Amino acid sequence: MRTVKFKGGDTILTEGEQGDTAFLIIDGSVEVSIGEGAKAKNIGVLKSGEVFGEMSLIDPGPRSATVKAVIDTECVVTNYEEFNDSIQTDPARAALFMKTLVRRLRQMNEKMAEMDPHKRGLRERFHEWQKTMQPNENDPPAMIYWYMMY
Numbered sequence: 001m002r003t004v005k006f007k008g009g010d011t012i013l014t015e016g017e018q019g020d021t022a023f024l025i026i027d028g029s030v031e032v033s034i035g036e037g038a039k040a041k042n043i044g045v046l047k048s049g050e051v052f053g054e055m056s057l058i059d060p061g062p063r064s065a066t067v068k069a070v071i072d073t074e075c076v077v078t079n080y081e082e083f084n085d086s087i088q089t090d091p092a093r094a095a096l097f098m099k100t101l102v103r104r105l106r107q108m109n110e111k112m113a114e115m116d117p118h119k120r121g122l123r124e125r126f127h128e129w130q131k132t133m134q135p136n137e138n139d140p141p142a143m144i145y146w147y148m149m150y
Contacts, residue, residue: 001078001086006069013053013067020060020080022053022097028073032065045070051100057083058101 003026006012013019015034029047033040043065046052052067060080078086078097087094 001076001082004075004077006073006075008069008071008073010069010073011066012069012073012075013063013065015064015066016062018061019053019056019063021077022051022057022079022083023067023075023077024051024093024096025049026074026076028075029070030067030073031070032067034065040066051097054097054101054104056080057097 004023006028012023012030015036025046025048027048029045030052031042032044032046032052033042035041046067052065053063055061055064057078057080078093083094083097
């Protein structure tokens with residue numbers, strides 16, 4: 001783990017880029033947004049003690065948002081390998097990152113539950129698809145086994 005500093009206005013992460021690091025804000029604040037250009041939407045501001053980029057510690061891959069320093073900001077940075085090592089050497093810090101991930105997942109679930117049912121098209125389509133995947137008595141045994149795997 002290392003400490004890094006960003007000037008206000010610096011882009012720290014860019015949505016879509018590959019990532020394997022997460023950041024714990026020591027001092028300062030960052031703005032989190034999704035989308036690009038005129039379609040960009042600010043989804044929050046994070047401050048000292050908060051974490052961003054934590055998904056890449058569990059599964060390195062494309063960034064889900066863009067993060068910019070609002071003011072001069074100092075962070076502790078950890079990467080995927082360091083995080084895996086810290087699970088044994090510094091479980092409290094590893095737990096902080098994992099708790100953040102779980103908390104944000106719960107918040108997303110709450111937001112989805114509050115949405116207008118007519119605007120939950122993808123969710124409804126998924127449930128409809130699941131219903132069509134149920135086996136029926138006319139399916140051959142191999143097909144029923146395939147359904148069970150899903």
